[in-house]
Amino acid sequence: MKCPGLSKRPDPHGSFAETRMFRIYARAREPGACPLLLCSIYNVLRRHWPVIRRPSGRMRWPKRMLVANPAGAYIAARRNPMNLARKAALWLLLSQAIGAISIAPGCSPGHGAEAKKAEDAGKPVRVEVIGRTDIEEVLTYVADLVPYTEVKIYSPVPDRILYFPWKNGDEIQAGQRVALIRKEGLDKGLEQIAAQLEVIDVQIQNLKSELDRSKGLLKAGAITQAVYDRTESQYLAALGQKRSLEAGRGQLAATASNAILNAPISGVIANKMLEQGDIASPQFPLCRIMAIDRLKANLRLVEADVHKVHLNQDVVLRMDCCPDRTFAGKITRIYPYLERDTRTNTIEVTVDNPIDEKTSQRLLKPGMYGTAEITVSRRDDVVVVPEPALLLDNELLEKQKTGERLRRAFVVDGDRARARLVRLGARKGSLYEVLEGLAAGDKVVVRGQHQLKEGQKVEILEAR
Template identity: 25%
Template sequence: MPEHHDARRPLIWLVALIPIALALIFWWWLSNEQAPERGREASPVAVGLAEVIERPFSATLGAVGDVEATDSVEIASLVTERITELHFDSGERVKRGDLLIQLDDRAEQQGLRAARVIVEQEQRELDRLKPLVRQGSIATQQIDAQRNRLESARIEAARLTAALEDRIITAPVSGLMGLNNLSVGEQISADTPLVTLDSIDRVQVDFSLPERELQRVKEGMAVTARSVAWPDRLFHGEVTTIDPRLDRDTRTVMVRARFDNPGLALRPGMLLEIALLLPARRRLIVPEGAIMGERDRQWVFVITSEADHYRAHRVDINVLERGPGWAAIDAGSDPERLQPGDSVAISGLRAIGEDRTLTLDETAARDTSTLFEQARQTTADEYAPDSEMPTP
């Protein structure tokens, strides 16, 4: 049988070789494309360095609160009566016991005079009857009745004396009077507020703190306060009371602080920005530019020397406090990874990788100690209290 020749066989081989050739071409192209990338990844990154320093650091807890008078009273009358005299002006400073308002007491004065006459008469009658009882001239019941009449007269006199006192309104505490909207001759009603009286030589401020801060707050701790009314002044006080109960809804605790108020600059109702000064702790300080972050994570790159080159190691951190150009940090659960004297990168951060070789950029280096001290001094000057206080 003659041999049959298949004309399609070379075509089949050609089709089979095409994918192999394409794969070889793609491999050659990919190798040439990635070679520059590998070269670029291997090229050194220039970074500026700053030293990690450790300093005593007094952190603060911030809050806001309203000024309240140490003693705040709404003056009211116990009786409904007409005003006959006013003895204070709006905003006047008064002392405890000073006469403020005199009400019409003519009827009570007359009644008291008559009651005192009756007391004297009943007393004389009792004195007259006592010898007669001893002599047996009158019955004991008669002198007992006279004693009852004398006691009734004394009770009436005491009632009228109290009624007179109710018509004299005096200052229950020392302080500043509120606005006077009263007039002589005006009829006032019992238990109706007439004017305010605030004792503000010392004031108090209540403010809330989160539950997690409760363990850090102690009675006697120093606090400072600022007000938009006196932006250049810093007011000093101390924590006097920590509420034993927390708010169930907000999980916050109320704290009360008292402030000296020379010049009466702080007035009830003012809003204050409160800073509670926590005990000093030693903290690691770095320039703020050394910190990188993403979502809820933050880190720095610690730079180490290895033979003839430098390497970067990422260290996750917690930022505890920030200031002008600096930040107080710690290394969280692994504090040994970050120590005073370590060097951190402050420039070229986005190009740094764990496997990148680094070179030092001396022009970008920063002295953390100088940066921190200058920033703290600027802050201290800005918040220095003014010795001059306003007068009321």
């Protein structure tokens, strides 16, 4: 093939640039090469290269350079950094082009045959035959274990702790003494109130006698009504002061009785904040008591699953601490509202906490995480599809409605791949119930399906 941009054959004994061009020209004439691409490279070099060596060995310069400085053209060209940069860029272009020629698929003589052979063979895929089975719709959520009951122990008396021997983890029974707070200040206050009551009693007796005497004098006309009223007011004020002191004494006595702190529930001591000898404060708890013979698991259900559960429904808990064992629980509370931030509905599941025979401790502990499984429905003999065969894209996300699951799957029909739109139902592990789109006996692609196209030829690989 003749190169359209190659006017004459370069001199093989000329400059290094022309020698390189001659080699390109020679490769363009080899069988299986791409002459058009090689000739284009040659034309680029002829167009941009500032200096072309003649067969005589002399340099041929552009006319503008000869007019500007014919005497120093050679020296200026050798020292000009722009010429050096231009040469380096052109040699880089030349090397990349030659490398592209060696790997260009279109310039290889056997490329067309190999492509045709690959197309005839089809894309290798693995398939599974769809079958039928019994399936249960199971809701799976993360379970956060918390104590069934938890109370904080506060001291209403701001004084020193005289007795507080408990440690975290110790078991305590309801009514058992937790701590004793010093109440000497309260006792002194009670004594002071008692003394004030004795004084006010004497005053009341004197005012009562004075009031009786004033009543007789008023009848006799010896005193005026104003004098009698003043005496009566003093008597009534003394009675009110006595009642106030008695109320204060009762409140102080109740506070003093609270200096003895007893456990309101049975459980274990947790989060002990103070020690014996510290000063207790009504604002800070001494410790917590947790009832752990039963625990609660808090589940946060999405809005679509709220209507599927009900009170007293059975729940199966699987904990990481006991991977080979399950714990049975029941739904005991469903919150009547959704959390505004997460749009979830919290439900409480009550589960018994058995004792481990080896360690004599409870198997479950507050703060553990596990998995809660709630079986909401069961379907027998339904068509199921494995999860690896299902594809999801933006188009399907726009089509599917709230609560609906749409996927795409490829079915092998003869030696061709056919795309199917699949509507899914309940899920069990890696299997989905097929509501629409597939039938029992279909061969769905489970490997190699991501790059498949409708009607593309495929080759089924044998299962390993």
